[in-house]
Amino acid sequence: MDVSIKKIADHLEKEVSIKGWVDNFRSSGKIAFIILRDGTGFIQNVLVKNEMSEEEFNSIKDLTYEDVIDIKGIVKENKRAPGGYEILVKQFKIIYHYDKEEYPIQKKDHGVDFLLNHRHLWLRSKKEFATIMIRDEIIKAIRDYMYENDYILLDSPILTPTAPEGTGSLFETDYFDTKAYLSQSGQLYQEAGIFAFRKTYCFGPTFRAEKSKTKKHLTEFWMIEPEIAFCDLNELMEIEEDFVIYIITRIIERQKNNLEILGRNIEDLKKITSPFYRISYTDAVKMVNDGGLKMEWGEDFGADEEAIVSNHFDKPVFIHRFPKKIKPFYMEDDPEDPKVVLGVDLIAPQGYGEIVGGSQRVHDLDKLLKNLKAAGLPEENYKWYIDLRKWGSVPHSGFGLGLERTVAWITGISHVRTAIPFPRMINRIYP
């Protein structure tokens, strides 16, 4: 019976069959080691000349990377083998072999651009495999959290008729006899949803045609955006915290092996417990200035400023109540200080920066109209959004969590480009 490497421990000392791809191999005259990959994991196979047919043992000399093999053997415990188990091979067959060209990704250092050009093959490598496995689990944790907590998935459209916050960073396409823009956020549509479903979310690809070339920017990335009726800023922070802890807990529980492959310090992740720290923008500005970086009240944080703040803490920190003038029109004013709005960013520790941005939304019709005017945004572009403040308007809040930044943080990788299967950046749209 074919078994999967993921469940190999269930078959200790038993004979199993596995089909998969050759990730690596080495051989002396009498013993050979093959690292086999079956799509669920990696395992070491030991081939001893005297333990199998000579013909089969000798066929190893033809082996090359990515050959497909079918092996039969006994599962053994081996503390020194990666993963703790290995297979003592009894039968061995090459079922697919290609040697007209050398496999592009050799066991040596390649430049990252070369690897990204071969992303369709690079995904087979151990660390890329581990990263995508953790991404898959993070996404499932997100969907489970939403489902268990009664959020209804309300997919926001990607093709949108107007450019909510200006066209500067939007991808545009002809849409029959008009124009369409690829969505940069599904938030406004979620705000329509909460009056029907109370708690909604969207979770889809999001597009920003920004010329940013940083380790935190993709032109196409995934974002989850929950929105909650009858929810204020304080409750929002509680929800964000609960949500992030749920994700982290799941990953620690179910992705230990893959975290280890990536060399992620699990102890650092275990520190991500309730409560997160909460400081006001005003206090954060003071912290930045005290940390030696000059910054005026009213300026926005950059990566360096965020780093100074987050370095004070070993777990995520909320920065709340930003100056109204640097935040979008839909954020609610702080009733205690009209210079600031009830917005909040969540900054991950260890320099991973902002992973969540959220706010309480303006729910009063007149205030919304005033804010649109002040921002120079034409009312006719927000016709249906304004309707939401006429019928059944209630206080509500929501946030957006950037998936790839979260994956990068949890896996400990240095750049969001490998936190997604096929990254899109200013200079990359292949493969």
Add this chain to the structure above:
Amino acid sequence: MDVSIKKIADHLEKEVSIKGWVDNFRSSGKIAFIILRDGTGFIQNVLVKNEMSEEEFNSIKDLTYEDVIDIKGIVKENKRAPGGYEILVKQFKIIYHYDKEEYPIQKKDHGVDFLLNHRHLWLRSKKEFATIMIRDEIIKAIRDYMYENDYILLDSPILTPTAPEGTGSLFETDYFDTKAYLSQSGQLYQEAGIFAFRKTYCFGPTFRAEKSKTKKHLTEFWMIEPEIAFCDLNELMEIEEDFVIYIITRIIERQKNNLEILGRNIEDLKKITSPFYRISYTDAVKMVNDGGLKMEWGEDFGADEEAIVSNHFDKPVFIHRFPKKIKPFYMEDDPEDPKVVLGVDLIAPQGYGEIVGGSQRVHDLDKLLKNLKAAGLPEENYKWYIDLRKWGSVPHSGFGLGLERTVAWITGISHVRTAIPFPRMINRIYP
């Protein structure tokens, strides 16, 4: 304590508080009925003049659709009330009221175009609510099935550098100094994924700039595309069947109320059991001709032809082994008949048409190159895809299930436009 309408049965004969929106109301002098919506469901509230303060009872006269109210009362069983429960109100408060304009959606027939123009409000209506709730559950069932069966989510990119099957129905955008096209299918990327993860899927928005104006076409729709290594056509049909039955079973179990709101005959859904019917394209053509519609072997099915075939069956039917000349280059030849390929469509009963398309893929390098050439597709556009047939190539198969068609079928609605929160069609990109 605030409770949710979804869980009202847990509070029978107890006092509860509910906040929500007024969906409908009527009043005589002494008794009033309010249908309240809280985002989890709808419930009837009974207000009896003598059972509450006169001031509160009289405030009902100001009530209008979509007002937000806060009520306190006792949960009662009432077989004649929608949902089987109602609340005998003790306290009643209007917490948001707007009457400067009439709520656009009145309790009368509106044209569908009017309703779609007010989709942001129409979602609050009972049937739209029920449809989206079922959509949410279908999506969760899909994600759970994939997770439980070891499929790894490998999001295919939306922005792609080339047009795999011609640019005719593609949305195009400037991408910095080059062009990009919105993906019509994530399949080819999944074929890269299976060599790393064995079983993968993508599930995202998909775009077709088709000028089709039928009840089955959207320009932006969601599609799930699983791909499986070491899988042939027969196994693929088994997987598709298992998958569809899993979804249907979940919906029957957990969405009975919403199916009833939509008037869906649950008995029809209960018939969707294993095995589905399987007929060859050749037999299906005969069936169409016998059914009175003229059709030559080698032509493709349209909606009318599909309807004739599906009307023979009370559950889904697989049509397999299509003429090679009407199917894409990546489909594997039938070894027993080179005129046909190992492709398969799954046709839903009751006229809902094709909901799944799938095939075994060509895995031989030379055959792939030959097919590309025959289809007039330049090799340089498929550089990375061709690589997959060089290293580690194995037989594999996959399929794509159209989400909105599946939602329309399961909910029994007549048009895919309300199977998605914010539909995009040739003449619609608002709201």
